[in-house]
Amino acid sequence: MFLIKLLFRNAFRHKLRTTLTILGISIAILAFGLLRTVVSAWYSGVEASSASRLVTRNAISLVFLLPSSYREKIRQIEGVKTVSWGNWFGGIYINEKNFFPNFAVDPTTYLDLYPEYLLTPEERKAFIHDRKACVVGQLTAEKYGWKLGDTVTLKGTIFPGNWDFVVRGIYRGRDKGTDESQFFFNWEYLNESMKKTAPQRAEQIGFFILGVRNPGQAAEVAEAVDRSFKNSMTETLTETEKAFQMGFVSMTEAIVIAIQLVSFVVIIIIMAVAANTMAMSARERTGEYVVFKTLGFRSPHLAGLIFGESFVITLTGCALGILATFPAAKAFGDAMSTFFPVFYISRKTIYLDLLASMIVAVSAALIPALRVTHIRIAEGLRKVA
Amino acid sequence: MQVPPPIVRIRDVSKAYKRGTQILPVLQNITLDIAEGEFMTLMGPSGSGKSTLLNLIAGIDKADRGTITIGGTDITTLSETELAAWRSTSIGFIFQFYNLIPVLNALENVELPLLLTGLSRKERRQHAEMALQVVNLPDRMDHYPSELSGGQQQRVAIARAFVTDPLMLVADEPTGDLDRVSAKDILDLMCRLNAELGKTIIMVTHDPRAAERAHVIRNLDKGVLDNVSDQAPL
Ligand SMILES: Nc1ncnc2c1ncn2[C@@H]1O[C@H](COP(=O)(O)OP(=O)(O)OP(=O)(O)O)[C@@H](O)[C@H]1O
Ligand SMILES: [Mg+2]
Numbered sequence: 208m209f210l211i212k213l214l215f216r217n218a219f220r221h222k223l224r225t226t227l228t229i230l231g232i233s234i235a236i237l238a239f240g241l242l243r244t245v246v247s248a249w250y251s252g253v254e255a256s257s258a259s260r261l262v263t264r265n266a267i268s269l270v271f272l273l274p275s276s277y278r279e280k281i282r283q284i285e286g287v288k289t290v291s292w293g294n295w296f297g298g299i300y301i302n303e304k305n306f307f308p309n310f311a312v313d314p315t316t317y318l319d320l321y322p323e324y325l326l327t328p329e330e331r332k333a334f335i336h337d338r339k340a341c342v343v344g345q346l347t348a349e350k351y352g353w354k355l356g357d358t359v360t361l362k363g364t365i366f367p368g369n370w371d372f373v374v375r376g377i378y379r380g381r382d383k384g385t386d387e388s389q390f391f392f393n394w395e396y397l398n399e400s401m402k403k404t405a406p407q408r409a410e411q412i413g414f415f416i417l418g419v420r421n422p423g424q425a426a427e428v429a430e431a432v433d434r435s436f437k438n439s440m441t442e443t444l445t446e447t448e449k450a451f452q453m454g455f456v457s458m459t460e461a462i463v464i465a466i467q468l469v470s471f472v473v474i475i476i477i478m479a480v481a482a483n484t485m486a487m488s489a490r491e492r493t494g495e496y497v498v499f500k501t502l503g504f505r506s507p508h509l510a511g512l513i514f515g516e517s518f519v520i521t522l523t524g525c526a527l528g529i530l531a532t533f534p535a536a537k538a539f540g541d542a543m544s545t546f547f548p549v550f551y552i553s554r555k556t557i558y559l560d561l562l563a564s565m566i567v568a569v570s571a572a573l574i575p576a577l578r579v580t581h582i583r584i585a586e587g588l589r590k591v592a
Numbered sequence: 593m594q595v596p597p598p599i600v601r602i603r604d605v606s607k608a609y610k611r612g613t614q615i616l617p618v619l620q621n622i623t624l625d626i627a628e629g630e631f632m633t634l635m636g637p638s639g640s641g642k643s644t645l646l647n648l649i650a651g652i653d654k655a656d657r658g659t660i661t662i663g664g665t666d667i668t669t670l671s672e673t674e675l676a677a678w679r680s681t682s683i684g685f686i687f688q689f690y691n692l693i694p695v696l697n698a699l700e701n702v703e704l705p706l707l708l709t710g711l712s713r714k715e716r717r718q719h720a721e722m723a724l725q726v727v728n729l730p731d732r733m734d735h736y737p738s739e740l741s742g743g744q745q746q747r748v749a750i751a752r753a754f755v756t757d758p759l760m761l762v763a764d765e766p767t768g769d770l771d772r773v774s775a776k777d778i779l780d781l782m783c784r785l786n787a788e789l790g791k792t793i794i795m796v797t798h799d800p801r802a803a804e805r806a807h808v809i810r811n812l813d814k815g816v817l818d819n820v821s822d823q824a825p826l
Contacts, residue, residue, distance in 0.1 A: 498693070501679065503677060503681075504708065584647075585644075585652055589643075
């Protein structure tokens, strides 16, 4: 008790200096937490993707399509349990600013493969049976105020024209990391329209999604799929959903690496700030440490005082920083929900905050503690007196 | 009457400082006995080695040569760690500039050395309160050093020095920073501790008035202790 009291009083002896140091640390932790959260939001698609799902697409590029006849061939491949398919629709709601991912998919198989999109049985049924039905994540639905039964018109970009959909389901995410911004509708609706207006574009598929029987064999199944279309007109590229998502993310990897780098630089800066504060405090108190030693306290006791003070300052800053991260992340996430549909502070980020603070605390106290160990009492007293 | 063995027994102690190639002798062949319960002052010109000798006796500095036996322990053979433990139980140190811890109040300052003992929180508190009563500051327990006068601070420092009931008190110019009235108070207090509690005291001072209060006055000049025969009888 006595020592804890002493630690706190020492820490707040120079109120302004300590307050500024704590402020610096909390801002650094806030910045660190936000940057880490942006990075994990960036990778959220990768995180949420399942290891038991494979994505098959045109081997040359995502913009080239695959014939729908591949569906049956894929279904027959050993290890494949479910085959779903879809097309990137790229529709715009009113104008380009309103961005959310939208796809044409096969309702039954798609919902089977994505159990993390939670719908009521009625919504599910309505989606499967209504050709013009669409299902939308609650984040997007809330954003545009869509209710069940509303008609939503998207302007096609890849597929020209105005497309009317009826909102038949609003899904919630099963997990915290589930993307709640998606919009998907019945592939048949798209295909029928194409048959009428642009027959050469009908029966063309952007991607197949494969549910595998055994996630451990995903790699073998992927290989088997690609092998069976080898040397055909259109070769395929099959990868796990994770790798597929990673492909999207890695296009901008340089930015993400830069953000990560900045987040660590922030910690290094704060290390210097905390180390400076601790060095100044310890230097000012050399005389007191000599008195402690005269009274019979030993170097480990004094090192304990210095480390303890460093922890008091750093962890106070860390706690304030973490507390500030939540409202800040909420505001940031709300403002940026178009880019980061999944934006939440993960437990890992909090642990990283704490870990970074501990490293800062230890590194700031290390040199002053070593210096105190080496003070000779007689010489120290001579300087004090 | 049987003469009790001396509590401090110093034999042939020398110490020198090296400054580059130069060797600066500070103490030369010091031999000194201090009896238990004695109040001794050490006088001498500035730079004569008084503080150095006091520090050797208090176990916060090391002699180059010779032995220093205190209460039966030869402290020249102790390691740093052993010395620290020995100091905490055997020596009460009083500094010229009080050297109280500014963030601790009077009571806590006095309690500080008791943290190294096995006493409970309550016992520590009782001991510290009692010590502050002895130095006549019972109403200043929750005052911080900055709220106390120099004389009051020195009294707190003295309470801190004897609260552990050490073998002896060691004081380096305890009145050096005080006005005459406060200095007299401090000397009165030290005499009381010596007379009533039987504490052995070694005090370095420049002030002849302070020295007068002691049983024994020893002089140090250029690192050499005066002859015992010069000593004034009690
Ligand atoms: N670390 C050191 N390095 C070199 N010389 C030292 C060192 N410490 C003390 N001395 C020298 O030792 C001598 C004795 O010093 P000491 O402090 O014991 O004197 P003193 O009698 O207490 O003087 P004062 O009355 O001024 O306090 C002085 O000449 C001093 O300069
Ligand atoms: Mg001196």
